Amino acid sequence: MSVTQILFWFLSLLAVGAAIGVIASRNPVYSVLWLIVVFFAISGHYILMNAQFLAIVNIIVYAGAIMVLFLFVIMLMNLNAEAEPAKHLYLKMAGLISGLCLLIVFVAALSGSAEAKNVGQLGGSNIGLIKNLGRALFNDYVIPFEISSVLFLSAIVGAVVIGKKE
Amino acid sequence: MEIKWYIFLSVTLFCIGIAGALTRRNAIIIFMCIELMLNSVNLLLVAFSKMHLSGIAAKFPALATDAQLFVFFIMVVAAAEVSVGLAIIVMMYRNTHSVDINFLNRLKN
Structure with a gap:
C-alpha cells in the first residue's frame, strides 16, 4: 500500500465514523463537533485530489463559519440541557432500514457499471x-x-x- | 485509487445523512444531515473532475476547472441557505419553545 492509499483509507474511515457520530450522539453540540471532523476529513480528500483551494475554502466556510453559526444557535437555545424526545422505535428502525436499502441500491447499481478508472493523486497538475x-x-x-x-x-x-x- | 472507492465513500456519507434526517427529531440535527449530504455530493464532483483530468483536460484545459468552480458555487449557495435556515429555526424556537419537528405539523390540515 502506498502512502496515498493509506491516507485515503484513514480519511474515509474518519469521515464515515464521524458521520455516524453526527447522527448517533444525543447532545447536539457533540453532533456539531463530529460534523467538523467530517469536514476536515473531506478537506483532506480534496488535498489528496489536488483541489487545494477547495480544501481551504471548505475548512474556512464550513468548519469555520457555518459550524460556528450552528454552535451559536444551539448555545442560544440552550438545547444541551434538555433531552431530545426519542422517536418511536419502529420509526427509527424504518429510517435506518430505508437508509441502508438506499445504500445497497446505490452500491449495487454503481459497482458494476463504474469503469476501473484511476483518480490520479498528489502531483501532476496545478489546476486546483x-x-x-x-x-x-x-x-x-x-x-x-x-x-x-x-x-x-x-x-x-x-x-x-x-x-x-x- | 479507483473511482469506485470514491463513489462508495460519497454514497455512504449520503445514506448516513438520509438515515439521520429520517431518524432524528431535532431540527438542527436534520439540518446538519442535509449539510452532510451536500458535502458528499461535492466530494464526488471533485473526484469525477479529477478522474477526467487526464483524458479531456489535456486538450481543453479550461474544462478542468469547471467542476471545482461548480463545487465552489455549491458552497456559496449552501452558506446562504444555512443563514436563512437557521433564522427560520430560531423563529420556530421562539414561537414554540422547541425545535422538535413534530410540532410543525400544523400545515397538515
Missing part, C-alpha cells in the same frame, strides 16, 4: 490552485459570481427579516 481557479472564475464565470453576490444580499435581508421580533 487559486491562480487557475481565480482566472477561470473572473473570466468565464463572472455573471454567476455577481449573481451569487445578489443571492447573498437577499439571504442577509431574509435572515434579518425572519429573525427580527415583530
Whole structure:
C-alpha cells in the first residue's frame, strides 16, 4: 500500500465514523463537533485530489463559519440541557432500514457499471490552485459570481427579516 | 485509487445523512444531515473532475476547472441557505419553545 492509499483509507474511515457520530450522539453540540471532523476529513480528500483551494475554502466556510453559526444557535437555545424526545422505535428502525436499502441500491447499481478508472493523486497538475481557479472564475464565470453576490444580499435581508421580533 | 472507492465513500456519507434526517427529531440535527449530504455530493464532483483530468483536460484545459468552480458555487449557495435556515429555526424556537419537528405539523390540515 502506498502512502496515498493509506491516507485515503484513514480519511474515509474518519469521515464515515464521524458521520455516524453526527447522527448517533444525543447532545447536539457533540453532533456539531463530529460534523467538523467530517469536514476536515473531506478537506483532506480534496488535498489528496489536488483541489487545494477547495480544501481551504471548505475548512474556512464550513468548519469555520457555518459550524460556528450552528454552535451559536444551539448555545442560544440552550438545547444541551434538555433531552431530545426519542422517536418511536419502529420509526427509527424504518429510517435506518430505508437508509441502508438506499445504500445497497446505490452500491449495487454503481459497482458494476463504474469503469476501473484511476483518480490520479498528489502531483501532476496545478489546476486546483487559486491562480487557475481565480482566472477561470473572473473570466468565464463572472455573471454567476455577481449573481451569487445578489443571492447573498437577499439571504442577509431574509435572515434579518425572519429573525427580527415583530 | 479507483473511482469506485470514491463513489462508495460519497454514497455512504449520503445514506448516513438520509438515515439521520429520517431518524432524528431535532431540527438542527436534520439540518446538519442535509449539510452532510451536500458535502458528499461535492466530494464526488471533485473526484469525477479529477478522474477526467487526464483524458479531456489535456486538450481543453479550461474544462478542468469547471467542476471545482461548480463545487465552489455549491458552497456559496449552501452558506446562504444555512443563514436563512437557521433564522427560520430560531423563529420556530421562539414561537414554540422547541425545535422538535413534530410540532410543525400544523400545515397538515
